[in-house]
Amino acid sequence: MGDYILQKTKITSVPKYGLKVKLNHVYPEKRTQNFVPSLKIIWSMLPLILRYLWDYVISKIRGTYVVMDYVYVENAKQIYGVPVGGIGSGTIGRGYRGEFCRFQMRPGIYEWNTVDANQFIITIKDQHQETIFHSLLTTFPKKSLKSWQSLIDGSKCNYTGLYPRSWTEYDLTEYGIKLKCRQISPVIPHDYVEPSQSQV
Structure with missing residues (x-):
């Protein structure tokens, strides 16, 4: 039993290597792909x-x-993280700041947009069921839905991307919570049924 728990912890824990950025990270250089x-x-x-x-x-x-x-030519932005998707199932790009962007549901055809309504939300309630914290789990600036607020401090949250997996760690220690969102795009040798279904 102990070996199983150790193996599971090793698989699900955040790796030492990969793309590691804070959720408020801004790339200093202006890239061009022209x-x-x-x-x-x-x-x-x-x-x-x-x-x-x-x-x-x-x-x-x-x-x-x-x-x-x-x-x-559509110029790529410096916002992309590990995509969610499997082999032959298309992909939904997920940015390192928590936004969903770059959709590809048909081979070769991409939609390069960020949908503001596609977000994870956290609601924390106290023992009296009163909401004490309610926020989007993203630091990406929105163009619409102005009433939806992101109260996450990006400097305290981390993104780690190492294909086919990524981890977003949200530090809400002022509420006694550390939240980890782990995504995987399964790539399993000789199995093309399971990898075609993405998991978050």
Whole structure:
């Protein structure tokens, strides 16, 4: 029995390595992913570029979705953490500050947005069932739903991401609570049924 508990603790505990940031972390550098190839590379890829542009124009005329849009490239933001999802089931990106972002439910088609209403909420009540703390479990700034408040101190909370798992630790010691949200995107060799169902 002791070996089982030790093994379970080892699997569920926060690892020593991985992406480790506070929930109020802001990256100091401004990243750009815009790449301008040299003329030599453009010349060697010219047949492929012309073929792509032809297909792009035809797709736009027909009104169909362009799966890989290199004309209007969507720039990634420095908000992403470990995605929630399995093999072949699509993914829901979860940012390191607790927000749900970057949805991909159909292969190759991404939605690069953060949905304010998709949040975890914590409510702490006292012994008289009076609410003493009610907050979103995120520090990501919202564009809508202004009445939804996030009272979490991001400097006291930690995110650790190590694919296929991530951990968000919320320090609410002023209420006698430490909360840990663990997510896993199962990747099991030779089993394609279980990995296709994400778990949070």
